[in-house]
Amino acid sequence: MSEAVSALDGASHEGFVRVEDMGLRAMITLRGDLASATLRKAVKAAAGVDLPEARGIEVAGDRAVAWMSPDELLILGAYDAAQELRDKLEKDISGEHALVADVSDARALLRVSGGVGAREVIAKLCPVDMAPEAFGPGQFRRTRMAQIPAAIWMPDAQSVQVVCFRSVAEYAFNLLRNAAAPGSEAGLFI
Amino acid sequence: MLILTCPCCGVTAEETEFHGGGEAHIKRHGPGSSDDEFHGYLFEKVNPKGVHFERWRHANGCGKWFHAARCTVTLEVFGTYSAQTTEPPQDIKDRISARRPGWSWREFA
Numbered sequence: 001m002s003e004a005v006s007a008l009d010g011a012s013h014e015g016f017v018r019v020e021d022m023g024l025r026a027m028i029t030l031r032g033d034l035a036s037a038t039l040r041k042a043v044k045a046a047a048g049v050d051l052p053e054a055r056g057i058e059v060a061g062d063r064a065v066a067w068m069s070p071d072e073l074l075i076l077g078a079y080d081a082a083q084e085l086r087d088k089l090e091k092d093i094s095g096e097h098a099l100v101a102d103v104s105d106a107r108a109l110l111r112v113s114g115g116v117g118a119r120e121v122i123a124k125l126c127p128v129d130m131a132p133e134a135f136g137p138g139q140f141r142r143t144r145m146a147q148i149p150a151a152i153w154m155p156d157a158q159s160v161q162v163v164c165f166r167s168v169a170e171y172a173f174n175l176l177r178n179a180a181a182p183g184s185e186a187g188l189f190i
Numbered sequence: 191m192l193i194l195t196c197p198c199c200g201v202t203a204e205e206t207e208f209h210g211g212g213e214a215h216i217k218r219h220g221p222g223s224s225d226d227e228f229h230g231y232l233f234e235k236v237n238p239k240g241v242h243f244e245r246w247r248h249a250n251g252c253g254k255w256f257h258a259a260r261c262t263v264t265l266e267v268f269g270t271y272s273a274q275t276t277e278p279p280q281d282i283k284d285r286i287s288a289r290r291p292g293w294s295w296r297e298f299a
Contacts, residue, residue, distance in 0.1 A: 054200060069252030070198050127204045144207050144250035 007169035015180030017114040026082035028075040032098025042092030057140035057153045066140045108169035113159030116189045121179040198254035211245035241293040
């Protein structure tokens with residue numbers, strides 16, 4: 001098999017915060033009835049994480065489950081576990097009216113880290129209230145980042161992770177890099 | 191700028207996270223309807239000054255469609271509600287009545 005690389009191939013940039021490509025991750029889209037006991041059990045078994053509340057994300061190690069919409073979850077894992085995750089989910093929810101799709105290679109994952117400035121970088125680009133009392137770790141938000149759809153969450157108070165489509169990864173990286181340009185700090189959340 | 195709350199996922203955001211889908215509660219006329227009915231369905235939209243009902247989609251969020259009741263003059267949003275309905279729910283109508291007594295829109299009042 002050919003060697004898979006992420007769209008940005010590990011690119012990084014040091015601004016007033018650090019912007020970097022996080023490489024490849026397994027991303028499985030699961031659509032179905034999120035109230036279904038079978039589906040909830042299957043997700044827990046595959047990801048090893050409880051189902052998140054609405055607009056939330058549950059993280060444990062390199063596995064995570066994010067709430068995408070009232071009938072959709074995004075399951076993250078190590079890139080080489082994608083096939084295994086998908087197969088396991090598909091087997092466990094067979095019979096349910098649900099869809100499992102491996103979208104690992106359709107997405108890009110970026111990280112903005114290195115301080116509360118990470119909040120500011122996102123606040124410049126997304127119509128999201130990034131104040132610490134409005135958005136923080138544990139929450140997951142799908143939104144618009146300049147001209148593209150993106151989803152964000154905070155693994156900790158100092159950094160933000162961004163998922164977007166692979167086809168616009170470079171655009172997303174450049175956006176974040178510009179927003180993190182030294183000297184452009186607005187000092188909003190300090 | 192409109193601030194809308196998606197009733198499907200609960201996110202409140204400004205309008206650029208959403209996409210407008212035109213007038214709400216349109217009765218569809220397809221095969222078997224008269225030319226006049228089909229013409230009306232396609233082209234006869236209201237363009238009110240004041241209370242208006244629209245369809246919106248949370249395009250950059252959960253992706254779901256919903257309905258919004260708002261004022262086209264002040265951009266005040268009276269409320270948003272499920273897309274799975276053929277008429278505005280009573281609580282939305284009550285809220286509009288409180289703000290705009292005597293309002294009417296198509297067959298609703």
